[in-house]
Amino acid sequence: MDLVNIICVKWGTKYGADYVNKLHSMVRRNMSRPYRFVCFTDDAAGIAPGIETQALPKIGIPEFDAATGWTRYHGWLKATVFAAPLSDLKGPVLFLDVDIVITGPLDDFFDPPGAFLVIKEWDKRDETGNTSAFRFEAGAHGDLIAHLAADLQSAQSDYRNEQEFVTSYFSRKGLMGYWPKGWCVSFKRHCMHRGLMGFFRPARIPQGAKIVVFHGKPNPPDAIIGRSGKWYRRVLPVAWVDELWR
Incomplete structure (x- = not known):
């Protein structure tokens, strides 16, 4: 069976090295086929010695290559994984956000055909995808970087974030597909x-879910202790997050 790639990106201080370490551990427990795990980061301190780390990909856009300004603080550095080449990676690549909880086998994410597969954004009726988990071929989409470089100002003003830009791009190219419904849940x-019922019953894992996405608040450590991060939302302590996010 051919080797596949699983990658993540960590920069800045929003998420610590423990997020990468736990993601790596969850992947190890939920993959049976051979894979390579790589974390692209601006700071490898604290990341477990057994995890391969590489510098954030350079794409020839100064604002990205310097990892400063809006690119640093609004998630756009995720787009650097479409660099061509993407370091020395070859073949299919599954990108995973560091703040997810893996609840089922990941092998299936390499089976559906398609150039770019992503989560269907739950809160939008248009084509927008959620880029907490997406798959593509390493180095196959350098044209996305060229398109971004050609008008960075327009990308910043026309799209709220990286995922809207990326998924709009693949949708217009006719290359975008979505994971089967229920694989990735919010x-x-x-x-x-x-x-x-939220005041009396803790959160549960929907049947068939393989990845639980934490967007906004709470984050996994908040869910473990029952801290919502919002005054209007109550979260009871969630034992399965504590059990799986390790």
């Missing part, structure tokens, strides 16, 4: 009980 939308 902690807030699909795991937490609605209304008053």
Whole structure:
């Protein structure tokens, strides 16, 4: 069976090295096929010695290569994984955000055909995808970087974030597909009980879910202790997050 790639990106101080270490551990427990795990980062301090780390990909756009300004603080550095070449990686690449919880086998994410597969954004009716988990071929989409470099100002003003830009680009190219419904779920939308039930029952894992995405608040450590991060939302302590996010 051919080797596949699983990667993540960590920069700045929003997420610590422990997020990368736990993601790597979750991947190890949920992959049976041979794979290479790489974390692209601006600071490898604290990342476990057994995890391969590489510098953030350079794409020839000064604002990105310097990792400063809006690119640093609004998630756009994720787009650097479309560099061509992407370091020495070859073949299929599964990108995973560092703040997810893996709840099922990941092998299936390498099976569906398609040039670019991504989560369907739950809160939008258009084509927008959620880039917490997406798959592509290493080095196959350098044209996306060229398109971004050609009008960086327009990209910043026309799209709220990296995922809107990336998924719009692949959609216009006719290359975008979505993971089967239910594989990737939102902690807030699909795991937490609605209304008053949320005050009495902790969040659960929907049947068939392989990845739980934590977007906004709470983050995994918040869910473990029952801290919502929002005054209007109650989160009871979630034992399965504590069990799996390690």
